[in-house]
Amino acid sequence: MRSQLELFFTALGYFSRLPVPAWVAWSPQRAAAAARYFPLVGWIVGAAAAAAYALAALVLPPAPAVVIALAAAVLLTGALHEDGWADACDGLGGGWAREQVLAIMKDSRIGSYGALGLMLMLLAKAATLVELAAAGSAAFASALLAAHALSRLAATALMQRLPYARSDDSSKSRPLAQPLDHGGVAIASACGVLPLLLVPGAAALAALATTALLTFAAARYFLRRLGGYTGDLLGATQQLTELGCYLAFLATWNFT
Template sequence: MFRRELAYFFGALRFFTRLPVPAWVGHSSEALDRSTRYFPAVGLLVGAIAALVFVLTSCVLPMTLAVLAAMASSLYLTGAFHEDGWSDMVDGFGGGWEKAQILAIMKDSRIGSFGAIALVMLLLARFCALIEFEWQEIPLALLAGHTLSRFAATTLLRGLDYVRDEGKAKPLATRIGWGELGIAGLTALLPLLLLPPLEALLGGVFAALATLWLARLFRRQIGGYTGDCLGATQQCSELAFYCGLLCSFS
């Protein structure tokens, strides 16, 4: 059983990052569907690496450059997988008027003006938010932000339907069970315990509000979610989490 669960975790790691996984880990749509419980765990690992990069680079570089290095490390680790989803989602919802048109625009590999502007603004906002923290707060914020935002995206797998006949998130289209969602939620809770309770609460509330707003938008406009919608939810909820923390720190 432990080996099976470990394979599910490595399956999620392979799908969402560029990190190597053991050769014995197989690949199947069923296994990937089972791996949804470990999406926040992948975020925990990505956040831990980004936090470590920040701590190490801040020893020799100004804090602003250390934050940029931490952001760049997470972008490299994930191949900008979620950022791509964010820009595609904004392109689709910004340029489309009906479901078929929105889905067609999101599927186009080319980035449009809406997506390009949204991506630049998102990265800039994330950088501006992170540099507002004190040095010792940044590693904890990165750890919790990456983990909680993956859980936020995972909740869409429970609450919404997948709307494409095929696509990069098609293997994840089966609705996640309450037990699996509970495991994901407990993982997301762990780094929050490292933060003061009020800060953790406000950050979580902001992330939840961003997720609920996007879920409502997705349901109203296209009747559910796509892989790009999951990526956009992760990105938006991560930024919202940082904003919530800043409200409590100010």
């Protein structure tokens, strides 16, 4: 139990800005094994965003309350996944050869593709969440929890199925580039899927199918363009599938 707790805190410290106990030691091996709790970190981020929305909605209309919820999630993760999405847009949009794409994604500066991609992603999430908020605070919170957990399971799935694209060890995500064992896969899958029990059955199935299709498409594209994944591509996949979950929920609720 203590070893699993250490893995959870390692994942929490790696994928968020939340403090972790001092007795949790860091090692590349532990970081790789801690990926099993990546979806569980999504529970915390989703719950924090839902709480921020609930508090803001007491005094504000839905639209600004949604913006506050998005800001809470970004602050909690240090914009880790948004940064990956922007870098992936820059690299895949502006680069041609594999080496060029990888070099662009590693550049800390943001370009036109990254700026536009990030702006459109945030606008799309905000617009979708404003519509979801009309279903009520409980449904809105359930959607956030499910989307944040399932989208992180999608990123974890890429680490299982694809090789790591970079040959150097300088990347921050390099310690994660090890497949999980069967137990780790089971824990990640359970943590990623369980929050779907909070939403209606049809919406849950739609979100699950959408996430699976987007993850499969992303994996094929990344493999063709770069021969594998990078940390930025994991963040991009999380952002893409999170939005996909929101759209699936909204589409399903509009037809029920």
